[in-house]
Amino acid sequence: MEERKNRTFGLLGKDISYSFSRGYFTEKFKNLGFTKTKYVNFDIPKIDDFTTVINNDDSICGINVTIPYKEEVMPYLDKLDKTAKKIGAVNTIKFTKRGNLKGYNTDVVGFEKSISPFFKKHHKFALILGTGGASKAVAFALKRNNIKYKFVSRNPSSKKEISYQDLTEEIINKYNVIINCTPLGTSPNVNMCPAIPYQHLSEKHLLFDLIYNPELTVFLAKGKEKGATVKNGYQMLEIQAEESWAIWNQSK
Incomplete structure (x- = not known):
């Protein structure tokens, strides 16, 4: 896999300093030899702050979602994968080429x-x-x-x-x-x-x-x-x- 541009991925949640995701992906990117790709924690006190997060960084390509926002984030998305729709919860968001936010559930x-x-x-x-x-x-x-x-x-x-x-x-x-x-x-x-x-x-x-x-x-x-x-x-x-x-x- 080739790394062509700066890309940001991250975890959306509340009080998530304990989370394994940032360490896991940081190690993954290091092993892949990626220097322009990073994974950060989007630790927000309320879901209303989600729009600020995504408007402040145009390099964001994907977000994982954890407690307590797996359901609360759904109204902010443009599309839902059929499994996520059936479950009624999202833990993965993809930023599509068309600029849409699509929700998935990989849990x-x-x-x-x-x-x-x-x-x-x-x-x-x-x-x-x-x-x-x-x-x-x-x-x-x-x-x-x-x-x-x-x-x-x-x-x-x-x-x-x-x-x-x-x-x-x-x-x-x-x-x-x-x-x-x-x-x-x-x-x-x-x-x-x-x-x-x-x-x-x-x-x-x-x-x-x-x-x-x-x-x-x-x-x-x-x-x-x-x-x-x-x-x-x-x-x-x-x-x-x-x-x-x-x-x-x-x-x-």
């Missing part, structure tokens, strides 16, 4: 490819902890794999959502795939974890945490203690990052 591919090797025959029901943008991509992937799911929320607002107080032993036994889509446990708040009844976990459970820093969150450690299979979100992030890179470099 779904990242999650699906990293969790599917761990699925077993008895994994038919899943709990998704959290209801943000990432949880929508997780739900989309689970549906594609014929796994029925419920969202767990502090404030349930639909039939597909239950509260943490509703998590009985019976529910935990049945819903033996549990995915943490909340930020609870992310560095530096490494002692936190979602309030589920960990005592009911067993070796039949599969716990997946979208968090990758620390490598073993309290959520995963508590599952591991009970013999559950555990997986963090680092591979998911690598896969979605590479998917984003492919989208940004498409000629369209």
